Amino acid sequence: MTTELDKTFDPAAIEARWYAHWEQNGRFRPERPGADPFTIVIPPPNVTGSLHIGHALDNTLQDILVRHARLQGKDALWVVGTDHAGIATQMVVERQLGADGIKRTDLTREDFIAKVWAWKEESGGTITRQLRRLGASCDWANERFTMDPGFENAVIKVFVELHKRGLLYRDKRLVNWDPHFRTAISDLEVETKEVQGKFWHLSYPLADGSGTISVATTRPETMLADMAVAVNPEDDRYKALIGKQIRLPITGRLIPIVADEHADPELGSGAVKITPGHDFNDFEVGIRAGIKAGDMLNMFDADARIVQCGGVPDDLLGLDRWDARKAVVARLEAEGVLEKVEDRVIQTPYGDRSGVVIEPWLTDQWYVDAKTLAGPAIEAVRSGAIEVVPKSWEKTYFNWMDNIQPWCVSRQLWWGHQIPAWFDEDGRAYVAETEAEARSQAGNKRLTRDSDVLDTWFSSALWPFATLGWGNEHPPRNGEGDHAEHGGGGVPQATASPADTPLRHAFGAPPPRTREELIRSRRYPNDILISGFDILFFWDARMIMQGLEFMGDVPFRRLYLHGLVRDATGAKMSKSKGNTVDPLGLIDRYGADALRFTLAAMESQGRDIKLDEKRVEGYRNFATKLWNATRFCQSNGIGASATLEPPAATLPVNQWIVAGTQKTIQQLDLALADLRFDEAANTIYHFVWSQFCDWYLELIKGQIDDETKGVAGWVLDQILVMLHPFMPFITEELWHALGDRDDLITARWPMADARAMNPQAVQEIDWLRGLIERIRSARTEMGIAPGIKMAAEIGGDPALASIALLRATKYATTLERMARILPATLAEDQAKAALSVDHEGALFRLPLEGVIDLDAERARLDKARMAAEKERDSLAARLGNPSFVERAKPEAVEKAKADHAEKAAEAERLAAALARLG
Known part of the structure; x- marks a missing residue:
């Protein structure tokens, strides 16, 4: 049962409804036993954060891959969660307390940490709600947090184990010291x-x-x-x-x-x-x-x-x-x-x-021996165990890793993972998972716990495996005096039991998994990591080092590094410049689908993106075009396809669109395999806008028989499936509007089949389309009113003219409707003035007598041509002047080049139009 679409496409009306439906019905859960797994982890945003345009890009790219994997039938898991963001969160809560005249130091450590947990419960979910607005199809049922019980266990375990292995030590060195936060x-x-x-x-x-x-x-x-x-x-x-x-x-x-x-x-x-x-x-x-x-x-x-x-x-x-x-x-x-x-x-x-x-500042801190850990991480990239895309970033990676310094992992904060080390009265440190173990090492000396916490990058370096249950072999260590006596950054003293700790247990720990279990599950290594290049060293490299050290394998097989999103002029966005772009504002104006498609279409393997709001508006228009095309199909009895395979087609126009669909599937598969997001987006865009909407639907107007209905419905279904990873909301809405069936998010990705491609039909319809385009263009240049029908005579090479006449006769009705020309004949008198259109060796001549004033039209075109040539030559002279090229701003030189190319093309086009007049 189909649903009639509204006349107007309104993104806001469908987005919240479909996202709630997907989440409530478990559509993002990895529940396909026996299917090939696909695993990706989200770069955990700060719990204090809100969605910025960089998040929007990063998460759009991830969502494209995970939705695509689901459609391919894989058991796709997108691990989601947030980082506790030590200094940022502590600052937020201190500021909140300050508004009430309270300083952090007025409270005990335990009381302050309780305030942080209370803040998190009330305000810490802002960015996860905003990710939902973007359409991020994460596994929310297993959301992680870097301070959740299982994750804390993993962090403590790694710290202690690194210390045992001689890879973590205390040293006096210089650090970047913030005197404000101390x-x-x-x-x-x-x-x-x-x-x-x-x-x-x-x-x-x-x-x-x-x-x-x-x-x-x-x-x-x-x-x-x-x-x-x-x-x-x-x-x-x-x-x-x-x-x-x-x-x-x-x-x-x-x-x-x-x-x-x-x-x-x-x-x-x-x-x-x-x-x-x-x-x-x-x-x-x-x-x-x-x-x-x-x-x-x-x-x-x-x-x-x-x-x-x-x-x-x-x-x-x-x-x-x-x-x-x-x-x-x-x-x-x-x-x-x-x-x-x-x-x-x-x-x-x-x-x-x-x-x-x-x-x-010179101070005693805890350090990780990054130099030793970097060796295997360097080899992992050099050997191809990790593929870096784009490959150009490998040189930067190697340079940094080859010269890596000891990693300072301690921070003088209260909020965070309190370091599992205790000092005796002589200052000797004892590192252990619990205070009881430390006392055993110290011979039951009086001990004081280190008050520092760990750098948040230390905990997030474990994200690819700690989120999956590694290190969670036993419950959180409460009741041994660790937190109660010494003010741990994790569980406050009040958290004696789960019943008393709704904040602490808002995030459930995943089932415990050993290294061997994770590897057998094929969730580790993850398939890919999407990351901004700016955290290549702070996060990506450290995940590689820790993954190899504790899991014996790389954390991900591929590492995709995207660029920065800049403003329309290419300037870096900053609040001080006032040129930041609010992705939520763009979603409010144009819809999440339009923003997502813009970011994908502009993401060109690591190059920075110059974000122009007009592009977002343009892709909203693209969504509207697809909406209207679906309404046209509905009104002509075209609905959901009954088959996954291409339906039988005998008409060339139907064979042509089936072949075009197959070619688009092939190109899309290659682009996504190579992580060419821009190429993938532009492939589906051009097929939908030009081939399907502008041509196929126009070509079949007035002659939609049962075969055509079947083919059109099948093609539209393939479009919705292929477009779904990029524009999930509108495609789900249209999918259901066309028929009563299960959700699109669970559909099957199309398989390209070369057997469904008829080269002869493709050639024939491409010939027809090319002829219509050329005639339309020529008529426009001459200012011929769209409603005027013109005679058509075919000349040129006799053999080619005969073939052209046969085709023009076969498609006479279509040519009259779309090109406004009457049934063609072979040319006899070529002396009379006519509009000449050369198409694949045949010359189509459209007599102009009685249609336009030939002398006036020649004068108009000649005047316009001379003006264009004058501007072209002036710009060429400016670009040929070394003084201008060397002294002008780069953007001024680029604009002059673009203007010169435009005027040169215009002059050429006008000269061709004059020649066509004969």
Whole structure:
């Protein structure tokens, strides 16, 4: 039983209804025992987040693949979940408390964590609701969270096991320190900005009084913690000074002059002040100079205020870094060692959430031996065990992995996975899954749990296997004193039983799976990962390292890296520029299908996308065209197909559209196999818009017999199936409108069959279509009114003219209706003025006498041609001017090239139109 479609396509009216239907009826669940599995995991968005245009791209691409896999009959699982986002979530809750005049430190750790869980229950599902609006067909029945019980078990297990294997250790090194949040942060959370600063040139006196050496710095306050001055060993100016001592201004400490290639003789004075406790490059120089990390001076506390580090005057102690800078500069000037000050633009690191300048800070943290883990991960890509698409990213991957540094995994926060380490009174650490195990190791000494939590990238690195049940062999460790006594970042003290913890157990843990069980299930490795290139190192590479270490295999077989979504001009989107695009706003205006199709059609293997709202509007028009085409089919008795195979077809027009469908299936299969999303989208777009809607439905008008109804219904069904991964909502609606049947999401992907392709019919209908297009184009150029019917005479090569006459006679009714020409005859008098259309060797001449004013038309075309040629030549001259090409903005040069091509084509087209007049 079919449902009559409304006259107007309204996306909003169908989207919410169909998504609720799919989810409530378990359409996203992997419940096809015996079928080939297909597994993909979502890059877990922050629980604090809301859908941005990058999420929309990433999740659209994933949804295309998972819906396609379902249609292919695979047991498709799309693992969904969110990241607990330590620093972001803590910031949100602290801000909420601040509105009530409460500071985090006014609460116990347990009470604060309870506040976070309460916030999560109330507000933490925003982005998952928004993913539903996009049409993401995730397995919501098994939603994961990086702080859920099973996942926490996996995280703790990995930390302890890495420590046992000697791959995780505690060390004193430099980190990116955020003084506002008082925590280390990752490189991804650091935003570098250009700021107007200064360059202070200082003169350091040699301790023996024999002279001075000049250095320069953008952070003069850090000289309080200088431990050396470095010069290049090949710099003849300073060879004699290597090993000598400098008396540091203000503090009076003696520091050595050391030889290190870090000092560039071509930059500044060639001598560099070395502050290993406050600069990443200086830290490495200090290590090479034999200074142990534990001996490096640290002049800041956690708030970036001055502390004693050897000779610092009392009146500087306690100053924040900016006041300290002013005071230090004043003292340097008073001591006569400030040579000069220059203005300079400085690349300055800022915390992306706190907005404060980040300090390189020397502190004790937990580190993973990333260098050792990187070896197998490098080989996995090099050997092809993981295919990186596009392949061009492999070079970047190898370069970063070959030079990888120890990975700092500890954070000084309350919200997160509290590190499973306990310290005795002597500061020795005991790493264990439970406090009882740690006490056993320590001989029952009094222990205090490490208050730090783990970097969220540490837990998300386990996503491809921990979400599937690995590491969840036993229930969460409550009741052993871990969280209750020491304020763990996971389960608050109040969570003694599931009945008391609706927040904690909102996410159920998956069934426990061992490594062997997961591999036998063929869910691990996952089939593919879709990721932005910007987290290749922060997430993708770390999943590869942890997957190989704990599962003995790669986490996914293919890694697809997409580009950034930029604005219509190609500029990077940012709130400060005011050029961000709200995907939900686009969905409100044009529908989720239109946005999804736009992103797919513009995703060209890793290249950035210039998102223009007009493209979204254009694809909404595409959806409307398909809607109207289906209404036309309904009104002509065309409904759901009764067969998966192409129905029998004898009419050339039907054989032609069946062949076109088969070719589209083939092209679509190849494009999706190669992850060419743009090619796949454009293939189905052109087939639907041009071949089916514009041509097939027009060609069959007025002659829709039973055969044609069967073929048209079958083709429309194939279109809906092929288009469904890209535009799931409208296709499901139209699928049901055409017939009473099961949901489209559970249908079968079409199989291409070359036997259903009749080359002769294809050639014949392509000939007819080409002729109609040429005649229509020629009539338009001459300004001939659409309603005027014209005679048609066929000339040219006699043999080809005879074939053309036979075909024109066969399709005389169609040509009269669609090209507005009367039944054709062979040409006799070729002297009279006529509109000439050359088509495959035959010359179709449409006499113009009495149809248009020939002289006026020649004059009009000639005038337009000369104007186009003038503009073409002017643009060519501009592009030939080296001054313009070199000095103009790149976008101005590109526009001039595009305009030149347009005018050249216009001049050529007008010249051809003149020639056709004879």
